[in-house]
Amino acid sequence: MTDEREITLTVNGTKRTIEVEPRRLLVHAIREDLDLTGTHIGCDTGNCGACTVLVDDEPIKSCLTFAVQADGSEVLTVEGMEELPESAGDLHPLQEGFHEEHGLQCGYCTPGMILAGKALLDENPDPDEDEIREAISGNLCRCTGYQNIVRSIEYAADELEARAAADGGTSIPDRASNASATDGSDAAFDCGLENCCGGPAAGADGGESRE
Ligand code: FES
Ligand code: FES
Numbered sequence: 001m002t003d004e005r006e007i008t009l010t011v012n013g014t015k016r017t018i019e020v021e022p023r024r025l026l027v028h029a030i031r032e033d034l035d036l037t038g039t040h041i042g043c044d045t046g047n048c049g050a051c052t053v054l055v056d057d058e059p060i061k062s063c064l065t066f067a068v069q070a071d072g073s074e075v076l077t078v079e080g081m082e083e084l085p086e087s088a089g090d091l092h093p094l095q096e097g098f099h100e101e102h103g104l105q106c107g108y109c110t111p112g113m114i115l116a117g118k119a120l121l122d123e124n125p126d127p128d129e130d131e132i133r134e135a136i137s138g139n140l141c142r143c144t145g146y147q148n149i150v151r152s153i154e155y156a157a158d159e160l161e162a163r164a165a166a167d168g169g170t171s172i173p174d175r176a177s178n179a180s181a182t183d184g185s186d187a188a189f190d191c192g193l194e195n196c197c198g199g200p201a202a203g204a205d206g207g208e209s210r211e
Contacts, residue, residue: 012080049139103152
């Protein structure tokens with residue numbers, strides 16, 4: 001017997017209503033019910049970050065979130081990046097950055113990295129290398145060694161600044177009033193579970209072990 005619930009999500013700017021079992025994970029709803037397969041599944045256990053999406057502007061691991069928990073929320077996946085105002089109808093500066101700076105090899109981690117980078121730049125438009133590494137510390141890449149991913153996000157920060165200067169600053173979301181990304185705390189993830197993505201244990205090494 002199924003016990004499905006109707007939920008409505010605004011996904012990449014479009015309202016979508018689906019029926020899901022209460023146990024259905026958001027990542028499966030995104031990939032299988034909404035056919036948005038750009039969000040990847042690497043581990044299904046909250047370790048790799050391949051499933052990262054933004055829910056109400058916050059990066060979450062969608063394999064650790066039930067779809068019903070996102071009911072009524074705005075969800076951004078990699079497919080929605082080109083629709084954002086700062087993309088101006090083309091590739092988002094983060095997508096451009098990963099292309100220009102060779103920030104990917106197999107590309108499996110890339111959608112999650114891009115969404116983690118988006119969350120960072122929304123909060124902190126001019127991050128230094130340590131801040132970038134901290135922001136992607138919940139996202140694993142088996143290929144690149146991370147340096148080119150850092151450069152890709154730096155590229156995007158520069159490009160967003162240039163575009164903002166060109167249009168008077170209207171293309172960058174103003175989230176500067178939210179201090180959470182600049183106060184040294186782990187702004188990368190908050191899956192809602194204690195001692196998990198957003199907890200102190202998860203960010204303890206700050207990604208410093210990666211080079
Ligand atoms: S699939 Fe690996 S963290 Fe979600
Ligand atoms: S590019 Fe292959 S896992 Fe990151």
